[in-house]
Amino acid sequence: MLALGALVCFGRVAHAGDLEEIRQRGRLVWGADQEGGGPYVYPREDDPRQVTGFEVELAELFATALGVKSELAQGNWDKLPDLLRTGKIDVVLNGYEWSAERATTMAASMPYYVYGLQLLVRKADASLASWDDLGTPGASGDKRRVGVLTGSAAEEHVRRALGDRVTLVSYDGNTDAMREVETEKLDATLQDTPIASFYAPRFPGLRPVGAPVGKGYYVVYARAGELGLVQALDRATVELLATGKLEALYRKYGLWDDAQAELFAIARMARFYGVPAAAALGDGAPRAPAAGAPSPGPSGDAGGTQSTGGAAGSAPPPAAGSEPAASDIVRLGERKRGWEVVRDYAGILVESAGLTVVLSLLSFPLAIALGLAVAIGRLYGPRLVRAPLGAYVELLRGTPLMLQLYFIFFFLPEVGVRLPAFATAILGLAVNYSAYESEIYRAGLQAVPPGQMEAALALGMTRGQALRRVVVPQAARIVIPPVVNDFIALFKDTSVCSVITLVELTKRYSVLSMSTQATIELMLMTAVLYLGMSYPLAVVSRRLEKRLGQRALVT
Amino acid sequence: MIEVRALEKRFVGGPAVLRGVSLAVAKGAVAVVIGPSGSGKSTLLRCINGLEPFDAGEVRVGELVLPPGVDPKKDARLLQAVRRRVGMVFQALHLFPHMSVLENLVAGPRHVLGEAREAAEARALELLLRMNLRDKARAMPRDLSGGQQQRVAIARTLLMRPDAILVDEPTSALDPATANEVLAVMVELARDGQTMIAVTHSFRFARRAATQVHVLADGVEVESGPPERVLEAPEHEVTRALLEAERA
Structure with missing residues (x-):
């Protein structure tokens, strides 16, 4: 009992707060789960003690814009909002989708990425050529088995699109379901486009079916009411778009596609709120051309009516002059063995x-x-x-x-x-x-x-x-x-x-x-x-x- | 020294075990309480030592008075004071099995009397020598014979330097030869003037060392007096029956 008392008394009072406090402290503490894996936040292949990922670099860019350093706080993915609420982190920045529900309990920034959901099946499985095929029984006469991340937008999408015409199997790890498709325990999996494209080299037995569906937005969440912080992050995002830094970052990780054009449309609105950088974006079309790549389907679109040919794994041709040198592109190496x-x-x-x-x-x-x-x-x-x-x-x-x-x-x-x-x-x-x-x-x-x-x-x-x-x-x-x-x-x-x-x-x-x-x-x-x-x-x-x-x- | 007045004790839901027992033991006296099984002898000792609360009467040890219904927690100080004056040797001995013989002996002197380890061990070794157990000081209790264990139990109580000791059935579990070893120790103690109340159902110790004998039957003292009188000219049938049984 004494020990309990001592721990309570001497426990450091975790401190996190609004923009002012972050600046005073000199650190932006952002919450993420390394277990989520690439390309978000994951251990470096050459040095597993270091983390890397596009969100690690994005957090650094945000921190620089705020005039502070960034500090990653590890937390289980589904518990990140709790860490935020209890003041253990300043923001959640980890592939968190915007949703009306979350926006009522936390303050959402403007989107920093527009994602889609990509259906993946086995290359060898010729019976699955479209979303429609998924709704028909396989060779054995059983319903198709589709793997998704527990509680993800993908899970919700499959449920709405196919209902009980397929068997939904939930996983806690992002790539678990991809492995299960390869080993034939599942027929297909629906993944966020960043994951599907980033891990494509590790799962050579998989192929995408149709274009990405179920568009959504990754946003940064701050504590409810922290509008000063959210505004500062939004200004930073607009700035990163205007200077092309965000595009360069996403190209580095093979994440840039023409769906990101929407980010410009959103950013342009910012000029009405006095963000100077927004004016530089002009009124015209986004800088990123969309030549040859299909546009993502409308949100919630269910059927297999998408045009084929486009795949999450293959990024659209980049804008002239913004293509990073080949050596700068982050790609997964061969899977290590033994x-x-x-x-x-x-x-x-x-x-x-x-x-x-x-x-x-x-x-x-x-x-x-x-x-x-x-x-x-x-x-x-x-x-x-x-x-x-x-x-x-x-x-x-x-x-x-x-x-x-x-x-x-x-x-x-x-x-x-x-x-x-x-x-x-x-x-x-x-x-x-x-x-x-x-x-x-x-x-x-x-x-x-x-x-x-x-x-x-x-x-x-x-x-x-x-x-x-x-x-x-x-x-x-x-x-x-x-x-x-x-x-x-x-x-x-x-x-x-x-x-x-x-x-x-x-x-x-x-x-x-x-x-x-x-x-x-x-x-x-x-x-x-x-x-x-x-x-x-x-x-x-x-x-x-x-x-x-x-x-x-x-x- | 010890005075028991009109002691009554009934276990919850059971029959009365003691029904108005009185006895007085002066300094240097050796009282032997004798009686058939279930007569309340052991309970009497446990009441004197405060291990068992009683329903009526009182126990006096010097100026200390144990009233009826003592509470082990509320009256802890009184009980501790009584127990430091009156030591107890249990029928089942209750040696501490995790301690060596020497550790058993010095546990009380060190932790209750606050003696230094060296001093306590010196006294313990001296007593072991007198009891012919000097070579067993480092042995564990379970490696000793029954008679040796019994002597260690007595020594453990004596090292506390109590004014009086209570001894419960010291020889009941021993074969005759071993019983003689233990009796010899007790008789020597009695001759040295150790005040003592011993419960037994054999008369041998009473004959050799008692200054007074009390015969208990069914929770009542049926007869008491000097050993010559009680043992040679018993007045009560219980005493006679016990004597008969011994001769048989």
Whole structure:
């Protein structure tokens, strides 16, 4: 309990705020999830400790425009709005689509990218030539299986366009569904155009079908009401368009297509709001010509009526003079394999394992202390504290660790208690495991014959002394195996901490696997690391048991 | 020294275990409480030591008074004071299995009396020597014979320097030869003037060391007096039956 208090008291008050505060601080803290992968934000292939991606560069451009530096804050993609709301980041900048719903809870900037949804199928599968074919059963007579990212615009689009004529399969990782199509577990997948084109080299067995559909807009989200910040970002976007920097950036990542013309149309409106750069855009057609490329279908368009020939993977011809040198173009290299993966990624995986170890080693002793206090309170404490302690145990055992971490990280800030992610993880793990520990100790304490307590009392010891000198040491011997068991469990449960922005071993695996597709190699390395850390524990435990066992138990 | 007045004790939902027992033990006296199984002997000792609250009567230890219904938490200080004056040797011994013999002995002196480890160990080793257990100081309790364990339990209580000790059935679990070893130790203690109340259902210790004998049956004292009188000329049938049983 003391430790809990200490953590709350000393927790750094996370601070983020409006434009003024960002300028004073000198940093724009932007939230994104590396696990989302390329081309947005992903580990560099030559140095996985660095992140790259068009949004990394875009954030730098934005920051420069604000006169500050940019700082990436890692968070799980679907939790980014929570990080924003609780003041842990200044903006969300990570392929977040504009939606009416989000715009009511957050302040949206003008779009920085116009995306479409690209249908991808197997090259070898001749039966799928259009969206219409998707609605007809395959050779086996079953409905076609279409993979989408959970909660994405693509999921919504397929549901509206095809309803129950196909089987929808949801994935958490962007490229998971693409791999599944290649391995024939799915018939097709619908992906945001940036992903479809960026990862095309990694999935040579796939081909696009039809033109992109379901147009949408990536926007930057700030906290609701932060209009000063949003306006500054909008000015920066207009400026980047006017100077051609945005186009150059998108061309570098192979993302520029004629759908981006709409950005100019939107930007031109800005001159009505006194943005000087907007005037430079003129009244005419966008600078980017759209020769030969199909225009994206209207939003929500469902059928297979699109003209064929255009593909997300092939960018339209660039404007004269704005084509980047070939060496500047960011393209994914060959998928690394075997020992190459070990050589390039073992280092960073081991580093992330370090965080796993630190989290375990700091939280478990706390869990032991808390658990022991709870167990002793329940067994020997006054009647008044027994019921609350019982409730404490049941509440913490009966709810998921993840929910408890959310509660500390995302809810407590609303009532003024702000803890950094690391302290939240330690506290959450310690409190959660203290419930399990206390039950083990309760059983252990009860397994010590009551005569031991009486003998200690008869010697004149206080109850506290009797517990400390006589009862607890004996219970400790009884509980070693289950406690070690719990430690190994906690050790692996640290992976849940990725939900509160920590990149420990499992999250690192997900990030790397998503951006490199070297899933098998990374999975094996991760497993070996976990096993390599937990097995010695099991050995130490067995030794300890043996040694203490010789000094133990029952006269 | 110890005075028990009209003690009554009934376990919740059970029959009365003690029904008005009184006895007084002066400094240096050796009282032996004797009686058949279930007569309330052990409960009497536990009440004197405050391990068991009683319903009526009182226990006096020097100027300390244990009233009926003592609460282990509220009356912790009083109970601790009583227990420092009156040590207890349990029938089941309750040696601390995770500690060596020496650690068992010095736990009380160190943590209750606040003695330095060296001083406490010196006293403990001296006592072990007297009890013929010097070579067992580093042994664990479970590696000792029953008689050795019994002597360690007595030594553990004596090292607290109590004014009086309560001994519950010291020989009941021992074979005759081992019982003799333990009896020898107890008799020596009695001769050295150790105030003591011993519960037993055998008369051997009573004959050799008791200054007074109390016969308990069904929660009532049926007979008491000096050992010569009670053992040689018993007045109550329970006493006679016990003596008969011993001879058989």
